[in-house]
Amino acid sequence: MRNHATTPTPRRAPGRAPRPPAVRAAAAASAGVVGLALTACSSPAAATPGIDDETVTVGTHQPLTGPAAAGFASISAATSAYFEHVNANGGINGRTIEYVVKDDGYNPATTQTVVRELVQEDEVFAMLNGLGTPTHSSVLDYLDQNGVPDLFVASGSTTWNQPEEYPNTFGFNVDYVVEGAALGQYAADQDPGAVVCVLGQDDDFGETFLQGVELALGADGVATYQTYSTSNEDVTAQIGAMRKAGCEINLLATINGFTAMSLGTAAKMGWFPQWYASSSGGDYPTLVEFLGEDVGPKLLDGFVSANYLPNSPGSDWYELFQQINDEHNAGAPFDGNTVYGMSVGYLFAEALAKAGEDPTRESLVEAVESGELAGNGILPLSFGPDDHAAYDGVGIAVVSGGVQDFVDATYRVDGDTVEAVEPEPVPLEDDGVPTSD
Known part of the structure; x- marks a missing residue:
């Protein structure tokens, strides 16, 4: 198997370079014969890009x-x-x-x-x-x-x-609507009176995540919504605004680097609210790598995230x-x-x-x-x-004692409804290699 991990090469125009007229004429004269031969010997797989018999x-x-x-x-x-x-x-x-x-x-x-x-x-x-x-x-x-x-x-x-x-x-x-709704509902279930805020990426990620949070908490359920850009590796202003708003639970539509940056920035301010994150920015080992082994496990104890995989x-x-x-x-x-x-x-x-x-x-x-x-x-x-x-649903994972694992909270979004459900994990079969049976 080829594992082509490559850097981009200069863009080239598709197709081959033009052929001289004589070559084109010869190709045209033989096209019918070649076409018949290919039709006779080709399989369905051979006619499909990227697939052959092997x-x-x-x-x-x-x-x-x-x-x-x-x-x-x-x-x-x-x-x-x-x-x-x-x-x-x-x-x-x-x-x-x-x-x-x-x-x-x-x-x-x-x-x-x-x-x-x-x-x-x-x-x-x-x-x-x-x-x-x-x-x-x-x-x-x-x-x-x-x-x-x-x-x-x-x-x-x-x-x-x-x-x-x-x-x-x-x-x-x-989708981010589902994650936002599930995390928002979990926040409401855990601490109904908490002041909830959202930090989101300044694109569809943050916007749809916010829609989900508001689906669970209502349009007035978010005290402040702050955004960041991946081109600006500084969230001091956003974290400062969230602290000023009295946020107690911060929901993050962030990639891992900006999740770590948010927690680290707040810690430098001496501010330690509860943090909930989308699965896109909630991986514990990755966050520890960003934050460092000395402080990461301490800052992340009690960290909440959504996930849908085993x-x-x-x-x-x-x-x-x-x-x-x-x-x-x-x-x-x-x-x-x-x-x-x-x-x-x-x-x-x-x-x-x-x-x-x-x-x-x-x-x-x-x-x-x-x-x-x-x-x-x-x-x-x-x-x-x-x-x-x-x-259409996720489970809630919490970090405790350096281990990130699911807790007894799984949510599904059906239209405008966020409902608690029982997980239905898929069992492992055939050593993880699917068959056509």
């Missing part, structure tokens, strides 16, 4: 460098490690999976360049887990126009859940992913990004198995929409023909 090639854009790299660069390596595990166990319907990873630096302009390379030069079968709302939004129309399955986008934006406009695009992260030390999935990480990921640190990346890989493998022995792009999309995929979350997948969001 291999399936998928691609992704990831922030291996840039402002989001420290929090998310390890995800694609974990996905690649999971695919190594699948390939070592016979692949899916006899095909190994190759994952082509290209660095976009969390820059939308670069995302456009590398995604065109993946589609036009690498001829990928599908795009898998492209990361980031601003980055992936910049290639959404391009992928749609080229008929490329756009699976399991690494962002909780509701943009990916538009089946009529983008029939080939599906999200993976629980990121629990007692889970069979967790133990399997630790084993895969040791065997196929060069001893990389094991954290929430590892569980996330391998969970993405598992869901793609499951969709590929469901797509049939000779999968096409169309059958792959149909497999995701079928409602028959299980995934490995703590709640069932919600995919269907009219719903391209993966999950």
Whole structure:
């Protein structure tokens, strides 16, 4: 399997250079014969980009460098490690999976360049887990126009859940409205009289997260809403405004680096409110790495976050992913990004198995929409023909004694209703390698 973790190369025009007239004429004269030969010997798999009798090639854009790299660069390596595990166990319907990873630096302009390379030069079968709302939004129309399955986008934006406009695009992260609503409801359940505030990224991430919080707490339930930009690594003004507003529980729509920055900035002010974070910025080991081993565990004790994947030390999935990480990921640190990346890989493998022995792009999309995929979350997948969001609920995790684990609180959002539900974790089967049975 190739694990192409590459930096962007200069953008090239698609296709080959023009051929001389004589060459074009000769090619035209033989086109009919060649076309008949290809038709006679080709299989359905050979007619589909990125797939042959032995291999399936998928691609992704990831922030291996840039402002989001420290929090998310390890995800694609974990996905690649999971695919190594699948390939070592016979692949899916006899095909190994190759994952082509290209660095976009969390820059939308670069995302456009590398995604065109993946589609036009690498001829990928599908795009898998492209990361980031601003980055992936910049290639959404391009992928749609080229008929490329756009699976399991690494962002909780509701943009990916538009089946009529983008029939080939599906999200993976629980959407930010759901996370905001669940965390807001948990805050209300734990401390009904607390002053609640929100700090959000100045884009769809923060805006939709706030919508969810207000769904749970009402339009007047948030004392102040502050925003930050990833281009400005200073949140002193925002944290100062939240302290002045008397915030007691701060809900964060932040990536990991800015979660750590928020807690660290508040601590320097001598201010220690309760912190709740989206899954995108709530991974304990990553936050400790940012904050340092000396102060991180102290600042994060009691830290609350949302999650929907089996990121629990007692889970069979967790133990399997630790084993895969040791065997196929060069001893990389094991954290929430590892569980996330391998969970993405598992869901793609499951969709590929469901797509049939000779999968096409169309059958792959149909497999995701079928409602028959299980995934490995703590709640069932919600995919269907009219719903391209993966999950409609989350569990609540709390850090205690240096361990981040789920507590007895799981919420689902149904329309305008936030309801407490029982988790329904998917059991591990077949050593984590899906079959077509």
